[in-house]
Structures are given as C-alpha cells and as structure tokens.
Amino acid sequence: MNSYTVHKLTDSHAHLYFDKLRDQLDLVLENAVANGLGIIINVGVDVETSKEAVRQTIDFRLRGNDKESGNNSLKIYSTIGIHPHEGVNYPTKESEIQNDLEALKDLYLNNQSLVVGIGECGLDFFFEHNAGFVESGLIVEEKKKSQMRLFEAQIVLVNELQLPLIVHCRDAWTEMLPYLNQFNGVLHCYSGNTKITKQVLETNLYISFAGNITYPKNDWLRESLKMIPLERVLIETDSPFLAPQSKRGQPNEPANIREVAERVAQVKGISVEEVARQTTQNVIKVFNLNA
Ligand SMILES: [Zn+2]
Structure with missing residues (x-):
C-alpha cells in the first residue's frame, strides 16, 4: 500500500507552466488542495516546457518543505515529451529529433x-487548428509523417x-491503433x-477522460466510458485548456477535476468517492508513484 489518502482526487x-496558471500558481494550487486534489501530473509539450514542468515541481517541493503550507498534502510530478504539434519543427532531420530526445533523457x-x-x-x-502546420507548406502526407517520426522516436x-x-x-x-501495443x-x-474503444480495450493502456466528458453534445464519448472498466480509467483537466461545462470559455485549472469526476461517477452509476479512489490508484499504478 502507499502513503496517499486514496479518496483524494488526482488530475x-x-x-501548470502556461501563462494563466503559472502567473498565479500559488492560488491555483491552493484551489486544488481546497477541492480535494492529492496528486497533479504536470505534463511537458516540448523540451523547454518539459524543463519548466520539472523546475516547477522541484520549486513546489522545496517551498512545501520550507513553510509547512497546506499544500503539503498535494504531490506534483512531471512528465516530459514533445507534442505532435511540434512535428512541423522536425520536418526531415532525424538528428534533430535525437538531439532533443537526448535532452529529455538527461532531464529524466x-x-x-x-x-x-x-x-x-x-x-x-x-x-487546420495549428498555425505551424498551416504555414508550413507541407502536404498532408508530409505533415503526418513528421508527427509519426517524432512519435516513434519517443516510443x-x-x-x-x-x-x-x-x-x-x-x-x-x-x-494510432497499430502503435498501441508497443x-x-x-x-x-x-x-x-x-x-475504437473496443480495440483500445484489447491493449494494456489506461484511458483518461477530460472536461469534454461533461459537454452536453458528447453522449457518444459517455457511451465509450460506459464500456471501460473503472480499473482502466483516469481523469484529467488538461489545464489550462478544455474547461468543463460549468466553466466553459474560462481558463481551466486542476480544481475543476471535481466536475469531471462527478460526471464520470454519474455515467458509471457510482459515487464520486469511488471514482476518486480508483482513478487515484490507477495513476499510482501506471506512473509507479512512490515505488
Ligand atoms: Zn495536454
């Protein structure tokens, strides 16, 4: 067993390093604690933000130890990686991907x-959603290839x-599907x-639901959730993006995980406590926390 209080929520x-959260991080983390969060995973999207995510995590731990703040019950971890939107920055040169992955490896x-x-x-x-790709002049096949190379290198x-x-x-x-067993x-x-969920369930992967599970139009996504055993489900905010229904249009923050948990509980016909307990256990397991 581990040292976490398992009924706490996990994002x-x-x-946390994007403007709207970084600039008021103390407040954001206080809100998170006040809303029952016990763990946040701070996710990088390129080399720079991965370094920043790690720096924030180190900083948070140092301050937490310094001043016995209420934040002591919150644990933050980081992940480091390169988002597919960055694929356009590695159009042909395998060596540039390797250089950046070396930097990530050192960081780890x-x-x-x-x-x-x-x-x-x-x-x-x-x-169409991404200015870098729109302006790149690459044809669709090249755009896809650039992302697949970057993804394969990270696998x-x-x-x-x-x-x-x-x-x-x-x-x-x-x-994506052929990669999922790798x-x-x-x-x-x-x-x-x-x-797709039927095929995903054949793999060992965990499946994380974000604020869009709360959107009225997304019955199709809630149908997928119904198929997935709670032992495979994670919840997330993807802050500062994708605020849940009651906060749509506003910057998202980890405290809003509660609304995602409530919707998952409703779809599954179980309590929010049970969602919090199991999704936290799942995060501890998949990320091997405190091992
Ligand atoms: Zn994200």
Whole structure:
C-alpha cells in the first residue's frame, strides 16, 4: 500500500507552466488542495516546457518543505515529451529529433524521483487548428509523417527508460491503433468512439477522460466510458485548456477535476468517492508513484 489518502482526487494531466496558471500558481494550487486534489501530473509539450514542468515541481517541493503550507498534502510530478504539434519543427532531420530526445533523457536521468513518464506525444491530424502546420507548406502526407517520426522516436525512448507514455490522439485513430501495443501508458483526453474503444480495450493502456466528458453534445464519448472498466480509467483537466461545462470559455485549472469526476461517477452509476479512489490508484499504478 502507499502513503496517499486514496479518496483524494488526482488530475492526471495538466500544464501548470502556461501563462494563466503559472502567473498565479500559488492560488491555483491552493484551489486544488481546497477541492480535494492529492496528486497533479504536470505534463511537458516540448523540451523547454518539459524543463519548466520539472523546475516547477522541484520549486513546489522545496517551498512545501520550507513553510509547512497546506499544500503539503498535494504531490506534483512531471512528465516530459514533445507534442505532435511540434512535428512541423522536425520536418526531415532525424538528428534533430535525437538531439532533443537526448535532452529529455538527461532531464529524466537527473530528476528520476520527479519525472514519471514520457509525453505528451502522439498524433494530431487536425491540422487546420495549428498555425505551424498551416504555414508550413507541407502536404498532408508530409505533415503526418513528421508527427509519426517524432512519435516513434519517443516510443523507443519510453521503452528504453521503462516509463509509461502519455499519448495524445486527435483525428488520427486509424494511424494510432497499430502503435498501441508497443508501450505502456495512458491515452490522454480520450476521444475514441465505441468502435475504437473496443480495440483500445484489447491493449494494456489506461484511458483518461477530460472536461469534454461533461459537454452536453458528447453522449457518444459517455457511451465509450460506459464500456471501460473503472480499473482502466483516469481523469484529467488538461489545464489550462478544455474547461468543463460549468466553466466553459474560462481558463481551466486542476480544481475543476471535481466536475469531471462527478460526471464520470454519474455515467458509471457510482459515487464520486469511488471514482476518486480508483482513478487515484490507477495513476499510482501506471506512473509507479512512490515505488
Ligand atoms: Zn495536454
């Protein structure tokens, strides 16, 4: 057994270094504690933000020890990786990917008690949404290839380091599915329909639900959730993005995980306590926390 109070909520995926959260981090973390959070996983999206996520985690721990704040009951960990949106920055040169992955590897090796996974990485073929890809002049096949190279390199790294992978997949399930047996980890901000979910359930991966599970239009996603045993479910905010229904349009923060937990509980017909307990246990297991 571990030292966590297991009924506390866990936000398995947040980006605490983006402007709106970083600038008022003390308040954001106080809110998180006040709303019953026990663990936050702070997820990097490129080399710089991965370093920043680790720095924030170190800083939080130092301050927590210094001043006996109420934040002592909160644990923060980091993951480090390169988001598919960055694929456009590695259009052809394999060596540039390798240089950056070496930097991530060093970051992990120097901070092994804080860094608990690689990611987020993956495939995001919703190219119109991303200025870098729109302006790149690459044809669609090249855009896809650039992301797949970057993703494949991180799969190699995660297996070398024996860590879990945090996977982002948007509009790319056909290409993503064949990769899913090559690593352990989490499908973050899950967006698979019931047909895809059937295939995902054949793997060992955990499946993380974000604020979009609370959106009225997303019955199709709630149908997928119904199919997935709670032992495989994680919850996340993806802060500062994707605020849940009652806060839509506002910057998201980890405290809002409660609304995600409530909706998951409702869909599953169980208590919020049970969702908190099991999803926290799942995070401890997949990220090997306190091991
Ligand atoms: Zn994210």
